[in-house]
Amino acid sequence: MTVVEKFTTFGEHLRTLREFAGLTLREVATILRIDTSLLAKIERNERQPTRQHIKQFADFFKVEEKELVDEFLSDQIVYKILNEGTDLNILKVAEGKIKYIKTKNG
Amino acid sequence: MTVVEKFTTFGEHLRTLREFAGLTLREVATILRIDTSLLAKIERNERQPTRQHIKQFADFFKVEEKELVDEFLSDQIVYKILNEGTDLNILKVAEGKIKYIKTKNG
DNA sequence: GTCATTTGGTCAATTTGTGTCCAAAAATAG
DNA sequence: CTATTTTTGGACACAAATTGACCAAATGAC
Secondary structure, three states: OOOOOOOOOHHHHHHHHHHHOOOOHHHHHHHHOOOHHHHHHHHOOOOOOOHHHHHHHHHHHOOOHHHHHHHHHHHHHHHHHHHOOOOOHHHHHHHHHHHHHHHHHO | OOOOOOOOOHHHHHHHHHHHOOOOHHHHHHHHOOOHHHHHHHHOOOOOOOHHHHHHHHHHHOOOHHHHHHHHHHHHHHHHHHHOOOOOHHHHHHHHHHHHHHHHHO
16 A cells, blocks of 8 residues: 555656645756756656666655666556457466567576 | 467567478578578567568468567567566556447447 | 746757668578 | 578667756745
């Protein structure tokens, strides 16, 4: 059970964290030494955060880095599925492949 | 139940189809009017097939286009998971998001 | 109205990916 | 073994996508 709403995007998640902390874009951007406009775009999912960014956000907002990373990466999977005109079945296929690879290697 | 082995990559799948048909890279490449080296690379997953390519392959080898598309797209998801150091949990997250979006929209 | 916040567009620069060409390596046949 | 065919791999010019910065316009708070 987390503070933030589930089933949102990375950007929305980030924005929620910031607003929950009662800070403006400029404030957070200044502290983290990134452009205000860039941060705004990351929150609107118009720019991708780098790994570095994600780590900074996790540290700053005191959340698990993996939580944010998964939020970000799952967004990309969602985007792919919705835009390539395929369906949820693809997740099963991917899961099968990964499990297969894992049994093969370790 | 298909002719080809399951849990393989798009490229391996394609290669299996070609070899099953008893054709060489050059033969298939010539017929489909693509560079032999490019076809070889696609089979080794060193180049991505375009949508056009996938359609050509499906038509030529008489398989469902969606089957190949899903094979290709799932590869990308697998690649992402294996290389970004995350785990299968991300698929659940993605699934949740998609279902959430679908209920929201229609 | 003023001031702070947020958004949106533009841009040069970098990064990433593409298909083609050619030569080397590997496999196959004679 | 040699000759031929198939496959692989590198190099390349080119195209496409993404990036972060900058600035101005829009929005919101007061």
